[in-house]
Amino acid sequence: MSTTTKDGYRRTETGYLEPTQDLIRKNRQKPSKEDYFFRNISGENEKSIAEYCLKDGKALLMKGPPGCGKTAFAMWFAKEKGLGFYRVPCNEDTTTRDFFGSLAPDSTGEFIVSPGPVLKGIMDGQAVILIDDFNLADKNIVAALHPVLDSRQFTNPLTFENYDLSPSVIIMFAMNPGGMYALESSPALKRRPLAIRFDYLPKETAIEMALSKLESAYAKDSTVRRVADGIWDGVYDLRKVHANNNMTPDGTGAIPMVEKPGDGTIIDALKMWCSGFSIEVAAKVAIAERIISDTATDAEQRIMAIVDIVKSRVPNQLQKKSP
Numbered sequence: 001m002s003t004t005t006k007d008g009y010r011r012t013e014t015g016y017l018e019p020t021q022d023l024i025r026k027n028r029q030k031p032s033k034e035d036y037f038f039r040n041i042s043g044e045n046e047k048s049i050a051e052y053c054l055k056d057g058k059a060l061l062m063k064g065p066p067g068c069g070k071t072a073f074a075m076w077f078a079k080e081k082g083l084g085f086y087r088v089p090c091n092e093d094t095t096t097r098d099f100f101g102s103l104a105p106d107s108t109g110e111f112i113v114s115p116g117p118v119l120k121g122i123m124d125g126q127a128v129i130l131i132d133d134f135n136l137a138d139k140n141i142v143a144a145l146h147p148v149l150d151s152r153q154f155t156n157p158l159t160f161e162n163y164d165l166s167p168s169v170i171i172m173f174a175m176n177p178g179g180m181y182a183l184e185s186s187p188a189l190k191r192r193p194l195a196i197r198f199d200y201l202p203k204e205t206a207i208e209m210a211l212s213k214l215e216s217a218y219a220k221d222s223t224v225r226r227v228a229d230g231i232w233d234g235v236y237d238l239r240k241v242h243a244n245n246n247m248t249p250d251g252t253g254a255i256p257m258v259e260k261p262g263d264g265t266i267i268d269a270l271k272m273w274c275s276g277f278s279i280e281v282a283a284k285v286a287i288a289e290r291i292i293s294d295t296a297t298d299a300e301q302r303i304m305a306i307v308d309i310v311k312s313r314v315p316n317q318l319q320k321k322s323p
């Protein structure tokens with residue numbers, strides 16, 4: 001029989017000490033206060049599809065370019081449903097430890113389970129578990145989740161205990177297909193979750209979203225809205241340049257962008273303008289420097305080309321600092 005020890009640990013049937021559900025829940029990440037803006041998926045949206053997945057015990061795969069809100073959605077969905085949020089950010093060095101955690105002896109020689117995000121989410125029992133940029137991690141590591149996805153049964157690799165996954169746990173995967181570092185995800189993983197494609201928000205929604213991140217006095221100001229409109233247009237032009245093999249609209253040269261500017265760049269550029277920076281500085285710092293290739297030899301010149309594209313979309317009299 002498992003027993004609860006005083007300090008929030010319990011002994012597993014296999015003889016290890018692991019944190020109790022109460023302790024895991026007590027240490028949940030604080031939910032973000034930010035609003036979330038939906039996209040239209042043939043008349044449905046990501047919320048209704050994620051709700052379906054949660055109810056049906058399916059995982060959800062989110063595909064979409066950087067900064068289109070995949071992580072923001074997973075966090076928001078957890079808050080909306082009163083679930084804990086647990087995330088594994090993957091890269092090529094990710095190991096099973098980063099998913100499940102580790103087991104180590106304490107000073108008395110007891111083996112203590114120190115759970116990783118996936119294990120914490122499973123132990124919490126009411127959770128969104130996000131495997132972020134999962135396609136960057138070794139396919140064999142992600143494959144450790146296949147049995148959970150198939151039967152919602154789980155053998156804890158640290159304690160060897162078997163559990164049924166709680167019906168209030170949803171596993172989400174996120175990836176950026178077609179990006180500079182994109183790898184093809186394994187067909188075995190791909191066919192398990194249901195999959196939705198995120199794209200950048202349409203103009204009106206993106207502007208509302210950016211305005212929602214400002215202090216309310218700014219968010220209601222029509223001048224700020226005009227600047228947001230201009231920044232969005234400039235960012236949209238840059239996305240077209242990227243889609244056109246980075247060739248500038250006048251065909252005079254290429255801007256070596258490593259990725260399209262995301263909706264997050266619009267938020268940050270607008271916030272900087274509201275704080276008193278010119279559009280030139282905001283476009284440099286919040287947009288250009290974040291998308292330009294680090295290996296570009298003519299980066300400085302190309303950054304100016306990016307700045308010019310954004311600047312040209314903002315009315316002249318508003319390009320200087322905000323009043």
Ligand SMILES: Nc1ncnc2c1ncn2[C@@H]1O[C@H](COP(=O)(O)OP(=O)(O)OP(=O)(O)O)[C@@H](O)[C@H]1O
Nearest residue numbers: 035036037065066067068069070071072176263264
């Ligand atoms: N639909 C949205 N609603 C609210 N905020 C959003 C939305 N889309 C993007 N954002 C905001 O834009 C920024 C970038 O979003 P986020 O980090 O979630 O993107 P991502 O798709 O996870 O990107 P990456 O592939 O780089 O991880 C965040 O500040 C986020 O709050």
Ligand SMILES: [Mg+2]
Nearest residue numbers: 070071072132
């Ligand atoms: Mg993300």
